[in-house]
Amino acid sequence: MIARLLEDKVELDKDAIDILYNTGYFGRPRGNVLELSLVEAAYLLYREKISITMDSESLSFPEFFKIASMRHRYFELKYIVYKDLKERGFYVQPSVADFRVYPRGGHPGKTPARSYVYVRSERSSVSITELMKSLNTVSNVRKQMILAIVDEESDITFYEVKKISISGQMEQFNDNLNAESSLLEDRVIVWDKKASSDLYNKGFYGKPLDEDRLQLSLIESAYLLEKNLIQIKDRERDKVLDSDYFFNKASEIEPEFSIKYHVYRDMREKGLVPKTGFKFGTHFRLYIDIESPKKIPHSEYLVHAISENHIFILPIMSRAIRLANSVRKRMVFALNYNGNYEYIDIGRVKM
Known part of the structure; x- marks a missing residue:
């Protein structure tokens, strides 16, 4: 079958609808023609199912591939993925994403579509704005x-991206402690023995400095x-610090304090x-519940707090996910997005 290369698509005559679309679901019928994307056309040319012409001249696979790569950004990457999915037995179609993939046995x-x-x-970056827009669409x-x-x-490498809703079973601390503590270099020490014990044993806050005191x-x-x-x-003047002063002081000590704190x-x-x-x-390992500090369960998630302007550098993201998987945890990225806290689980998946 002879196809014609136009600007960013390839067209075939009506007969191709029965041969390519009705049996293999390649392209999209438009009246009396079948339109193929450049990626679909390259795959069919590689499989010798079609030939492609431009200005009445037949194009070889290398000639078409080079032209397509100049007309469609990241064409070669999309071809690699498309070919991989097709050869795994999936039906694949172009869509508002790069591809829409149907489950095995479906078409x-x-x-x-699944x-x-x-x-x-791997050299590109992905902004959280772009990721959230795509995730909301999906x-x-x-x-x-x-x-x-x-x-x-x-x-x-295939990664599944999904929103998750996480809730725990830890009861809120209702005791009226007002325990005296001091800000030292980059942590706080609670001096009262009972308050230290209650905060640690009932709420799993901090870590004991000794049998009487708690560091937070x-x-x-x-x-x-x-x-x-x-x-x-304050350790020098013994002056009580209000929340605003402490927050500003902590932000000076730790640049990411604000993002981490709100999450x-x-x-x-x-x-x-x-x-x-x-x-x-x-930033965090996350527990659903802790009955006792003496019986700490396995934490299911690693959580990294990010800003609404965050840019994912893909090799760094990949390392974080690989490490989380190696310790049997899920990698979650948390952010305040349009006034709501969102938890985005990104993990490797087999197609």
Whole structure:
């Protein structure tokens, strides 16, 4: 079958509708012609199902591939992913994402599409704004969002991106402690023995300095200060610090304090127990519930707080996800998006 290369598509005559669309679901019928995307056309040319002409001259596969790569950004990456999915036995169609993929055994007209696939190079970056826009589009039509990342050797890693709702079972601390504590270099010490014991054993805040005293992180201290559970004093002048002063001081000590704190507070308000994720290279490890500090369960999630202007550098994102998987956890990115806290789970998936 002879096809004609136009600007950003390839056209075939009516007979191709029965041969290519009705049997393989390639292209889209438009009246008396079948329109193929450049990626679909390249695949069919490679499989020797069609020949392609431009200005009445027949194009070889290399000639067409080079022309298509100049007319369609990231054409070669999309071709690599398309070919991979087709050779795995999936029906694949162009869509508002790069591709719409049908489940095994399904096809257009028989079953709904399962996934929307977005193709990116490992060298590219993805803004959280772009990611959330795509995720909202996919969520609205109840599809699975897949990022297909193509590395420099043309290997593909597939990541599923989804919103998750997490809630815990940790009860809110209601005791009227107002425990005296001091801000030292970059942490807070609670001096009262009973308050230290209650905060640690009932709320799993901080870590014991000894049998009588408790040390708190800046994040934990700000939250407990906001809840009026502790009173923080300056170590030099013994002056009581209000929440605003402490927040500003903590932000000077830790540049990411504000982003981390607001996510921490949201998780605590949801009954979750966030603890530092430093050993895993992230902000928090997250517990659904802790009955006793002596019986700490496995944490299911690693959580990294990001801003609404965050840019994902894909190799860095990949390392974070790989590390989380290696310790049997899910990698979650948390942010305040349009006034709501969103938790985005990104994990490797097999297609």
